[in-house]
Amino acid sequence: MNKYFIDAGIFLRSASNKITKDINDDDAVQIALNIALGIERILKGILYDINPTYIYIEPKFDNTIQILYPDQLVLKQSENLSKNPNKDVITFKISLLRAECVSFTTNKNRNLLFKIENIRDVLAHCDLAFLDIKDITLLIKRDFYPLLKSYCEELKLPSRHIFDNKHIRLATISSSLTSDLSLRINMLFEAHKEKWKMLSGNPGYITDKIHETKLALDTPNKYPIKCPCCGNTGVFYLDPIKEFNQQTKEENIVGAKLKLFSLINS
DSSP states (O other), rough: OOOOHHHHHHHHHHHHHOSSSSSHHHHHHHHHHHHHHHHHHHHHHHHHHHHHGGBSSSSHHHHHHHOOOOOSSSSSSOOTSSSOOOBBOOOOOHHHHTTTTHHHOOOOOOHHHHHHHHHHHHHHOOOGSSSSHHHHHHIIIIHHHHHHHHHHHHTOHHHHHHHHHHHHHHHHHTTOOOOOHHHHHHHHHHHHHHHHHHTTTSTTTTHHHHHHHHHHHTTTTEEEEOTTTSSSSEEEEEEEEEETTTTTEEEEEEEEEEEEOTTTOO
């Protein structure tokens, strides 16, 4: 893991720990700043892994050899070495434009990333009154988790390095706001799978849940179903659909509707 990915984790873990269902305006500003700073470093990290010189404003040999590999220099002064090496790196925007050429996640989410880049510029240079706090809060709660999850998968970054083991909460919050039904279901499943991994090792947990499931299934209007997350038996809670028979003056059960789906890890 290169130094830019390491540094990115500092900002993104801070953001992950502050993201909740209810974010106040002050927290939204700080979270957005941490997200922007973290993502900018991820973009630079992508370029750095391919060629470290790609992140510098002056990537030529005479400049970057002294910055990147000073220990390998035999000559400290030469006409082929810059007298005053420039250590300045490229901006968020240029990092994004370069990274989208080599990163699937960056290319797929370029519009969202440009939006984050714009937010960063306002936070750094402008009156905060120019910010649309409601829109930023939605971006934080809905878009942060799937975007960074995609980067973790593409770049083989440990999820705890980015989410600080808050991925279950973040996935649940994000899934509740996404309009993409497929993505929403996938994130909910992932959240429950992670919850199962975390809880299943607790002494007596599985035994207790199996016992609770058996008790539930012994009561009326319950139906067993295999849980898609943990593979154990879950419970469909059903409400019977009844119709009144005018001839017999009795209510007849003609069907059932789903009331609740209970998982062993819930």
